[in-house]
Amino acid sequence: MNEFRATLAIVRRHMDRRFAIDWGMQFGIVALIAYAFTRTFAHPVLPLLIASTLAAASAAEKSHAESLRRLSFFAMPLYGRQLARAHAIAPCLLALSIPAGYALGSALRTHEFPAPLFIAMICAALTATLVSLSSIFREGLRAWLYVALAIVVGPIVTLPYVLRPAHETAIGLALTVVIGFFALRGFSETLARYDPI
């Protein structure tokens, strides 16, 4: 079994025209919000909360959830962890539209956008996305709890940016990798346990 070939095929399947439209729309809307409100959102925590909330909501969005629940994915000869990795790539790329859009909108308005804030927003968006993915295969309150957890956990990985210790970016990236790893592992287990009936 060529796992890389299978992963690439699934990623390409997710990154269709609809994905491109979603990426562009999300990028544009966030850029507009940032352009209009960037001075209001002067406190560094607010952009991080925005990135985290939008990424969590985007990953759990209904049509996206339905596409991941397609029966054909579960008939494929892959382990849950392989399927989870393949499923997670497209939502993570989609989540990058949020910090990118915010950076553009804010930079257009204020003619500057600090690189550490941009990196922190990327960390928040990616972490929130990976945690929120597990909500897709759950129903009702448990699904909402995962989205809420994603909104909370996203900004947590950016605490080094807010508190400004030494090596803040490196610590933030390390936190993102660690929490992202466990979130992806949780998503793998969710997929392995899920019965599409």
Add this chain to the structure above:
Amino acid sequence: MSNGPQHGLTIFRAVDVSFVRAGIDLIAPFSLALDAGADADLIQPNARAASIAARICAAIVKPTLGVAYVGDFETRLQPPQAKRMVGFVDSAGFAGDDHALRCEVAFRAEVWNLDKSAAQNRANEVLAALGSGVYARAVALALVADVALVVLDQPKSGVARRVRSVAPGAAIIRTLAGET
């Protein structure tokens, strides 16, 4: 290694398999053993149960109790190896047009690590034998890989016979609803 059928071998074995969800027995315990080239009907009380039974046989759904094997692979512990031997045909069929089918065959070839043109030729061969209906397209998709077990979820009458003509050595399980 070929996953294709080898006569005399047990391709599918289920021992006291059942499925329970929220305390409700959706699938009553059943046992079944099926050799290469053999057919079996699995009759369930309703369409939902028939679909679940088909998915259990195809290693897509894990049984709550009991064990199921496809070849030597336990479906709960080794689902990828088991799924690799199975061609599963969902009751909804494949509703896409010719282009969508070609894309799906190419996608399946990538995921199953098959030669794309060979997969497309196999799909065309199956379609030529079965026609071009929604269910025939789903069968064509299921048979692009060299499978040892074909699971048909609530097919129309005569479909299993036509599938046999394009997969002569495979074991075929047909789930049916409402014929208790």
